[in-house]
Each structure stands twice: as C-alpha cells, then as structure tokens.
Amino acid sequence: MLTSTVATSNPAAGSRPAQRLQPIGMSTSLPRPQGCANCNLRSHCFTSGFLSPSHAEFGELVLAHRRIGAGQAVYRTGDSFSSVYVLKAGFVKTLALFEDGREQVSGFYMPGDTFGVDGIAFGQHATDAIALDDADVCAIPYDNLEQLSLAAPAAQRSLYRMFSQEIVRRQDAMVVMGTMSAGQRIATFLLDLSRRFSARGLSASEFLLRMTRDEIGSLLGLKLETVSRVFSKLQSDGLMEIEGKHVRIVSIPGLRSLITH
Amino acid sequence: MLTSTVATSNPAAGSRPAQRLQPIGMSTSLPRPQGCANCNLRSHCFTSGFLSPSHAEFGELVLAHRRIGAGQAVYRTGDSFSSVYVLKAGFVKTLALFEDGREQVSGFYMPGDTFGVDGIAFGQHATDAIALDDADVCAIPYDNLEQLSLAAPAAQRSLYRMFSQEIVRRQDAMVVMGTMSAGQRIATFLLDLSRRFSARGLSASEFLLRMTRDEIGSLLGLKLETVSRVFSKLQSDGLMEIEGKHVRIVSIPGLRSLITH
DNA sequence: AATCCTGTTTGATCGAGATCAATGAGGCAC
DNA sequence: GTGCCTCATTGATCTCGATCAAACAGGATT
Numbered sequence: 001m002l003t004s005t006v007a008t009s010n011p012a013a014g015s016r017p018a019q020r021l022q023p024i025g026m027s028t029s030l031p032r033p034q035g036c037a038n039c040n041l042r043s044h045c046f047t048s049g050f051l052s053p054s055h056a057e058f059g060e061l062v063l064a065h066r067r068i069g070a071g072q073a074v075y076r077t078g079d080s081f082s083s084v085y086v087l088k089a090g091f092v093k094t095l096a097l098f099e100d101g102r103e104q105v106s107g108f109y110m111p112g113d114t115f116g117v118d119g120i121a122f123g124q125h126a127t128d129a130i131a132l133d134d135a136d137v138c139a140i141p142y143d144n145l146e147q148l149s150l151a152a153p154a155a156q157r158s159l160y161r162m163f164s165q166e167i168v169r170r171q172d173a174m175v176v177m178g179t180m181s182a183g184q185r186i187a188t189f190l191l192d193l194s195r196r197f198s199a200r201g202l203s204a205s206e207f208l209l210r211m212t213r214d215e216i217g218s219l220l221g222l223k224l225e226t227v228s229r230v231f232s233k234l235q236s237d238g239l240m241e242i243e244g245k246h247v248r249i250v251s252i253p254g255l256r257s258l259i260t261h
Numbered sequence: 262m263l264t265s266t267v268a269t270s271n272p273a274a275g276s277r278p279a280q281r282l283q284p285i286g287m288s289t290s291l292p293r294p295q296g297c298a299n300c301n302l303r304s305h306c307f308t309s310g311f312l313s314p315s316h317a318e319f320g321e322l323v324l325a326h327r328r329i330g331a332g333q334a335v336y337r338t339g340d341s342f343s344s345v346y347v348l349k350a351g352f353v354k355t356l357a358l359f360e361d362g363r364e365q366v367s368g369f370y371m372p373g374d375t376f377g378v379d380g381i382a383f384g385q386h387a388t389d390a391i392a393l394d395d396a397d398v399c400a401i402p403y404d405n406l407e408q409l410s411l412a413a414p415a416a417q418r419s420l421y422r423m424f425s426q427e428i429v430r431r432q433d434a435m436v437v438m439g440t441m442s443a444g445q446r447i448a449t450f451l452l453d454l455s456r457r458f459s460a461r462g463l464s465a466s467e468f469l470l471r472m473t474r475d476e477i478g479s480l481l482g483l484k485l486e487t488v489s490r491v492f493s494k495l496q497s498d499g500l501m502e503i504e505g506k507h508v509r510i511v512s513i514p515g516l517r518s519l520i521t522h
Numbered sequence: 523a524a525t526c527c528t529g530t531t532t533g534a535t536c537g538a539g540a541t542c543a544a545t546g547a548g549g550c551a552c
Numbered sequence: 553g554t555g556c557c558t559c560a561t562t563g564a565t566c567t568c569g570a571t572c573a574a575a576c577a578g579g580a581t582t
Contacts, residue, residue: 096432100521104436118432121425126432146418150411157407163424164382170431171357171379171387175365177438178482182569212529221439226569228531244530244578260361443539473559487539489561505548505560 044112044200045086047140049158050148067136068092074116074129074137081119083139087111090135091210094118094127105218107169108132108211110196117166132210177221180259185220186230187255190240194249205252209245305373305461306347308401310419311409328397329353335377335390335398342380344400348372351396352471355379356389366479368430369393369472371457378427393471438482441520446481447491448516451501455510466513470506 042048065088068074074085077097087109094115096106106127109115119125120142149156176188198204209216213231214224222230234240239255241248249255303309326349329335335346338358348370355376357367367388370376380386381403410417437449459465470477474492475485483491495501500516502509510516 096436098436098440102436102440104439106432106435118425118428120421121429126429146414149417150414153407153411156410156417160381160424163421163428164379167379167424167427167431168382168387170428170435171367172359173435174367174431174438175357175359175363177435178365178479179359179363213531214529218439223570224530225532225571228529229569232531474561475559484540485560486541486562489559490539493561 039088041086041088041112045138046114046158046162047086049161050152050155065136065138067134068131070131070133070135072131074131074135075119075125076128077125079119079125081116081123081125081142083116083141084114084145085116085129086114086138086140088136088138091132092129092135092137093132093211093215094129096127103218104221105211105215106173108193108215108219110200112200114162117163173219182220182222182226183230183233184259185222186216186227186234187258189216189220190247190249191252191255191259193247194252204249206246206248209247300349302347302349302373306399307375307419307423308347310422311413311416326397326399328395329392331392331394331396333392335392335396336380336386337389338386340380340386342377342384342386342403344377344402345375345380345406346377346390347375347399347401349397349399352393353396353398354391354393354472354476356391357387358389364479365482366472366476367434369454369476369480371461373461375423378424434480443481443483443487443491444494445520446483447477447488447495448519450477450481451508451510452513452516452520454508455513465510467507467509470508 039045068090074092077095089111092109092113092115093105094107094109095103097103107115115129116125118127145155145159149159176185180188193207193209194204197207212224213227216222217224217227220227231240231242234255235242237254239249239251239258241250300306329351331351335353338356350372353370353374353376354366355368355370356364358364368376376390377386379388406416406420410420437446441449454468454470455465458468473485474488477483478485478488481488492501492503495516496503498515500510500512500519502511
C-alpha cells in the first residue's frame with residue numbers, strides 16, 4: 001500500500017464549469033518572461049527541430065504565451081483555427097464531439113506536447129481542449145508557422161512529423177479500442193503515461209494521474225466503474241499500487257505481458 | 262430482396278496471399294498514359310488544390326503511376342517512407358500492426374483518396390496498404406512534395422489539410438468504437454461509404470462492398486459474425502437490402518436515426 | 523462542527539457481443 | 553463433373569463489461 005496521501009494538484013477543476021476563452025493571438029498574449037532559447041522544455045518541443053539557439057530571436061517572434069485556468073478551454077470545437085499549441089506546464093485533455101452530443105476524450109497532453117493540429121483540415125477546431133489543471137500554453141499562430149515553413153525546410157519537416165505523429169497516436173488508440181480487453185487497455189494506458197513521464201526525466205514508475213476515472217474510461221472506451229475495478233484488480237495482482245490519483249507501477253514487464261497474452 | 266446476383270469485382274483477392282512489391286519511385290514507375298490535367302479524378306485528388314491546368318507539366322514531373330494486383334501490398338509496415346499515394350482506380354485497405362502481432366483495418370480508400378501519410382512521422386510506414394482488388398495508384402515522391410511545398414504555398418496548404426483530415430478521420434473512428442453499439446457502428450460505416458460514393462457521382466444508396474465482413478468488423482472493432490447479424494437485422498427492419506457484397510440502402514434517414522437514438 | 527458535492531469503490535445483476543459450432547453458397551482447380 | 557477453399561449465415565451458449573445501486577472518502581463551504 002502507499003504510505004502517504006497525495007493531494008491532487010487540481011482541486012478546482014471539477015467544480016468549475018469549463019468557460020470559453022478568447023482565441024489566443026499574439027496581440028492579446030502576455031509578454032513571455034523568457035524565450036524559447038531558455039525554455040526547459042526545448043528538447044521536447046516540436047520547435048526544437050528548427051529553432052536553433054541562433055534563431056532564438058525568431059522564436060520570440062513566433063511564440064505567444066498564456067495561462068489557462070483549471071477547467072477552462074484553450075479552444076472549443078468549431079472555433080476558428082488560428083494557432084497550434086505547445087503545452088508548457090500543466091495537463092490538457094482534448095474532447096471529440098459528435099453532432100448528436102456524443103463526446104469522447106481523444107487525448108491527454110503533458111508539457112512539451114503539441115495539440116490543436118486537428119483544426120487545419122476545415123479551418124476550425126474539431127475538438128475541445130480543456131485544461132485539467134492550471135496550465136501554460138505557447139500559442140503558435142498558424143500563419144507564422146506557414147511562413148516559417150516556406151522559409152525553413154527544417155521547420156516544415158518538424159511540422160510534418162508532428163502531424164504524422166498525431167495520426168499514428170490516434171491509429172494506435174483505434175487498435176487499443178478495437179482489439180483489447182479492459183485490462184489490456186488500462187495497462188496500455190499506464191505504460192504510455194509511464195513512457196511519456198520517463199521521456200521528460202520524471203519517474204517511469206510513480207506519478208500522479210491528472211484525470212478522473214471517467215476521463216480515462218472515455219479515452220479507452222470503458223465505463224468509470226470498469227476502470228476502477230481494473231485498477232483494483234491490477235493492485236491485488238501485485239502489478240501496481242494505486243491510491244486515489246497516486247500510481248506506482250510495481251512491474252512494468254508484468255503490465256507488458258498482460259497486453260501480449 | 263435484391264433481384265440480381267452481383268458478382269464481386271475481386272474474385273482473386275482472397276485466395277492470393279499478399280506479396281511485397283518494390284517501393285514505388287519515379288525511376289521504376291510505368292509511363293503514365295496521360296497527365297493530371299486529363300485525370301477524371303482531378304476534382305477529388307488533393308493535388309487539385311495546387312496543380313492548376315497551367316501547371317499540368319509540373320504534375321507530370323511529380324507523379325508516378327503503378328498498377329497493384331488484388332491482394333498485393335502498395336507498402337508494408339516498416340517500409341522506408343518515400344511516397345504518398347493517391348488511388349486512381351480500385352480499392353485499398355490499410356492495416357495497423359502492433360508489436361505483438363495484433364492487427365486491425367484502419368481505413369478503406371476509394372479512388373481519389375490519399376493514403377500513406379502515416380509514414381512521415383518516423384520515416385517508415387506505420388501501416389500495410391493492401392489492394393482489395395486490382396488498383397491503380399499515383400505515387401507522389403515525398404521529396405518532390407517537400408520541394409513543391411516550399412515553392413508553392415497552395416501546395417503546402419493542400420498537404421496540411423490532407424494530414425489534418427487523416428487525423429480527424431481516425432478521431433471519428435475512435436468515437437465510433439468508444440461510444441457506439443454494433444448496430445450504430447455498422448450504420449455509421451454504411452453512411453460513410455454512401456457519402457463517399459455519392460461525392461464521386463455514384464449512387465448513394467446502391468453499391469458493392471469491396472471488403473469482407475471480417476475486414477468491416479476489424480475496422481469497427483466487431484467480430485465478423487456480429488457484422489453479419491447486424492446486416493441481417495437491418496434488412497429485416499427494412500432499412501437496407503443486402504445480398505453478398507451488394508448493398509442497397511432503403512432508408513438513409515432510418516440509418517441516421519439509428520445512430521442518434 | 524455539519525453539509526454538500528464530486529469522485530471512487532464495490533456488489534449484484536443484466537445484456538450485447540464474443541465464442542463455438544454447424545451449414546451453405548460461390549468460385550476455382552483438377 | 554468432384555473436391556477444396558474462402559466467405560457468409562445462423563443457432564446456442566458464455567462472458568466481459570455495462571448498468572443499477574449503495575456506501576464512502578476527501579474537500580470546500582457555511
């Protein structure tokens with residue numbers, strides 16, 4: 001069992017209704033305390049592929065910066081598409097909405113991740129992006145990005161890679177939902193989080209879930225009770241420990257073998 | 262009931278094992294009988310956004326052309342990524358493969374559709390692309406596309422739109438699998454096919470399925486028996502008629518209301 | 523303190539779809 | 553023609569996850 005009680009970092013997210021923000025543009029952005037050159041997320045940001053230290057001043061030109069309160073929207077479905085966003089701090093979920101009111105979590109994003117790319121197809125966003133806790137986002141106006149891409153082949157390549165990764169990410173989600181049992185889906189989810197935390201220099205085995213059981217279930221095509229039951233089962237099987245939002249993975253290989261068998 | 266027996270256009274696809282083709286490049290491509298300017302799919306091809314008639318000769322430079330036999334692969338997972346493909350004739354499925362051997366159909370493509378975009382992220386394809394019947398594909402070497410994008414902003418914009426559409430398509434598939442019953446998934450699938458046939462000037466209500474029940478089930482996260490049962494149910498409910506591969510949708514609004522309720 | 527609210531856990535039951543199984547239909551090879 | 557193969561249909565049964573329901577924990581508010 002976990003010995004310490006861990007408070008969530010997002011006490012207000014649930015009780016505060018999601019509110020619409022103005023679209024984020026350079027003209028309305030707050031001044032950035034420091035530029036890309038000094039950003040501690042440089043290595044994870046997709047701009048690192050084309051913003052070399054010597055181009056730091058160019059980075060200043062491209063990026064805007066804004067704080068999003070917990071539960072608030074970075075953008076809403078149907079909002080005119082103007083920017084792609086890089087998460088600088090906090091966590092964000094994207095929600096896919098269907099015409100008939102159906103909705104589903106389509107992704108969780110952590111610092112360094114890029115989101116909002118879906119908007120390019122039709123000039124308006126195809127998801128809601130909601131902050132799970134207080135979050136800082138860098139908004140990259142799409143017009144600037146297009147310009148930059150024309151001027152810098154490396155920028156174009158980074159952008160294409162990012163697009164393609166979003167395609168692959170959703171494709172993997174399809175396979176997970178189309179072929180895996182509840183236990184396998186949860187294991188896949190946990191290992192994905194683990195890998196991403198690890199890539200950011202954080203612990204691969206111990207971390208906080210920033211989202212609810214309901215949101216996890218929505219992403220995976222499961223009900224919240226099923227998510228809860230699977231967590232309990234994995235704990236009793238000795239593969240993980242879970243107490244509220246606090247997760248400790250006991251056996252990463254154990255979770256992996258669950259998925260294969 | 263349907264009064265005529267309709268032969269499938271793909272008698273050999275099932276009995277012939279999928280075989281690997283050489284990667285398609287300009288140097289190995291067959292000469293094209295005619296250029297983009299005269300292509301009857303111009304209006305559906307993503308190149309139509311930037312290849313104006315006056316640029317027809319540029320189109321000749323960009324495009325290569327090749328016939329793929331039924332059951333053969335345009336590319337395989339892991340193949341080095343060199344081209345994006347536009348389907349000129351026939352039907353193609355893409356298969357997503359997982360490390361553990363898991364596989365799932367991730368999309369069906371019809372003439373005018375673009376596929377293969379997933380390869381850009383990691384420089385190698387993330388899917389298999391298999392012809393469902395004899396197919397003609399236009400291969401667009403990625404290097405050329407990058408060059409063209411740098412020179413022509415309209416080309417870049419078309420390419421981005423296409424990427425983003427692939428993201429949205431997979432996201433919709435996630436919602437379908439994550440929130441819909443078997444009947445609703447099948448109805449969504451049929452309406453999607455109907456819309457796409459209709460957009461190509463073909464009948465929205467009567468068409469041939471080029472794929473097996475198993476392949477449909479794989480795309481939707483269902484077993485082939487379930488697909489078959491749902492077809493039978495929809496027929497007995499008077500919403501569609503189905504005989505083998507031949508589908509006639511009796512009530513498009515009826516199918517739509519199935520999805521909502 | 524008491525109350526309320528959201529999120530979580532756990533139990534009992536139900537049902538949609540998977541699984542197992544048998545049969546049939548169409549096409550191809552010989 | 554016969555045999556073989558893949559694909560499709562339909563029935564019987566089973567099972568996993570959904571649903572319905574109750575209880576509880578932690579915070580926030582008053």
